[in-house]
Amino acid sequence: MADTIAAATVSLFLKPSTRHSQLFLTLTTSLPVLRFNSLKNPKFRPLVVSSSMSIDSAAAPQETSSKSSSFLDHREGSRFLHFVKYHGLGNDFIVLDNRDSSEPKIRPEQAVKLCDRNFGIGADGVIFALPGVNGTNYTMRIFNSDGSEPEMCGNGVRCFARFIAELENFHGKRQSFTVHTGAGLIVPEIQEDGQVKVDMGEPVLKAANVPTKLASNKNDAVVKSELVVDGVTWNVTCVSMGNPHCVTFGTKGGEDLQVDALNLAQIGPKFEHHDVFPARTNTEFVQVYSPSHLKMRVWERGAGATLACGTGACATVVAAVLEGRAGRNCTVDLPGGPLEIEWREEDNHVYMTGPAEVVFYGSVRL
């Protein structure tokens, strides 16, 4: 497989809700204007009704010389990677059907290129739906947009669940299955309204397992501890939801955080790469509206500022409970929209409920 992304010839962009409408897609630069029709069964085989031009030669595979072969034939060649782009509250992913192999179809450096918002498809990460292990139905793996591999992704697992439901024809049915992840067993359940409720398992609070080098101060946990970042002392609580999170409600002795005023791009990387986080960290900056309503902005490890972070929202509620700022059931507002989070006392599991939507179906030549 060549290392470069030769052509991001995204083919057809239909949400299920617009399945029966006609769409017109204009691709800029040298790519043609294509007219597409409805897609009854949008399983990665887009239907091209008419194409006013042929695809430019640089983007087309070798076998395009035959006049009778169509754009679609080229797309179905083995060198094309079919994907579905999903988002969970604007946290967006290229999702790949990898059920035929336990090795990801693409390498981390290819994921970096596909995630590029100017030269690729554009996404916060690439998600692979692989065969299950240890009795689970499926395995989910993910590469961040920088090519690193996190253990877990909350918005991603909701997208994963909708993707599996589409692949396996679960449409309209309430459906739950088991997913093996780097964070252990995760159980998403598709609700009748299309939202996905996920049993995210137990939060990990033991400092060494988050991991953080900050000293524990409440049992084994790091709660409202001081952390100096760029000369400013912040109060932080460290939580792992399989992946590491540093949650802050503000600086020591400072006013309550006004999260909209933060320069995330400036401060975020300083938390992410701080010495006390040997595996780097995701960081959540949180404002408390009420004990059941929080507002959060996130700087993600390996992806930067994103519109939402599911594991981050879970970690935020756990931290808010540990710091005595909120109850166990909260709405967490993120830039991309709200998530409902419950840290259930009975089983110590965190439950996350939120949407996951198809953005478009496409193919790309690797």
Ligand SMILES: N[C@@H](CCC[C@H](N)C(=O)O)C(=O)O
């Ligand atoms: N956006 C995700 C988290 C993705 C992984 C994260 N960047 C990490 O490296 O841990 C979510 O919704 O949880």
